[in-house]
Amino acid sequence: MAQPTKGDVHVNRPLTNISIAYLQDARDFIADMVFPNIPVPKQSDSYWTYDRSFFNRDEMKIRAPGTESAGSGYEVDPNNTYFAPVRAFHHDIPDQVRANADEQINPDRDATNLITHKAMIHREVQWAAQYFTTSIWSLDRTGVAAAPTGNEFLQWNDALSTPIEDIRNAKRNVKESTGYKPNTLVLGAAVIDSLYDHPDIVDRIKYGQTPNGPADVTVADLANLFKNPRILVSEGIQNTAAEGVAESNAFIMGKAALLCHSAPTPGLMTPSAGYTFSWTGFLGASSSGQRVKRFRMDALESDRIEIDMAFDQKVVAADLGEFFATAVA
DSSP states (O other): OOSSOHHHHOOOOOOTTOOOOOOOOGGGOOTTTSSOEEEESSSEEEEEEEOHHHHSOOOOOOOOTTSOOOOOOOOEEEEEEEEOOEEEEEEEEEHHHHHHOOTTOOHHHHHHHHHHHHHHHHHHHHHHHHHSSSSSSSEEEEEESSOOOTTEEEOTTSTTOOHHHHHHHHHHHHHHHHSOOOOEEEEEHHHHHHHHHOHHHHHHHHTTSSTTSOOOOOHHHHHHHTTOSEEEEEOOEEEOSOTTSOOOEEESSOSOEEEEOOOSSOOTTOOOSEEEEEETTSSSOOTTSEEEEEEEEGGGTEEEEEEEEEEEEEESOGGGEEEEETOOO
């Protein structure tokens, strides 16, 4: 064997200009984009709900000379409340680990990335549980593989399905029931992939693109076809396996869709399918009810990097949304 060997002249060391961390893209998470965020100074409080039925009646009448005009009123429910529990997660950096870390490792940066990533996933998971499932909205529509009846529809991965008509029918139903047209469509990753390839959608857009070129359906095309100004796609994943067990990753939002009305500008007498109440009065929390802090844990001889979040994701008007369960197989 030739001397010296490769091992004699070079010792493998971590590269200073590269490291590998599987941090998800924040753009894949939509929990903070669907419904308006309401910064609130108190952890819990109440908000008022107006009875819509009083406002949509036609009660005006012809007024005879010398008589009173027809009149009416409205009812307000003051008994709606929110509560923003504090959620937290931390990572400790022991002094011995910090002192022994190679230059490529930045314990404070890595700890901050870890806890904020965990918070982003948690917020998305909570959003899905609060809004993106059955028995929450005024109407659930269920995708089936064949022969749909009632509130069922043919799953959109089927070439014979009618996603454009399904979405438009749901929009019309919400508008007729409430007076407000849905303006937001939330899709799971598998759902939008099926819509991109659906023959009805491809046929409607291909003639408007470059002649003889492939039809490349975009989110903007879908928004135009559905007559829906805003489409949000959740592509965040979650590993549900415990530490030490093989990963079990899956898209958080699954194979469903939510059509809803989200108030463009929240305010008094402004309906919205949902609101997020974020407790900003929580000792320096941001407008989203979140704060990151570093403090000393002397008993552990460690620095602790910790994140807190205090928010409540509330369905405010269930009749302003319709849910499409199992939209694709």
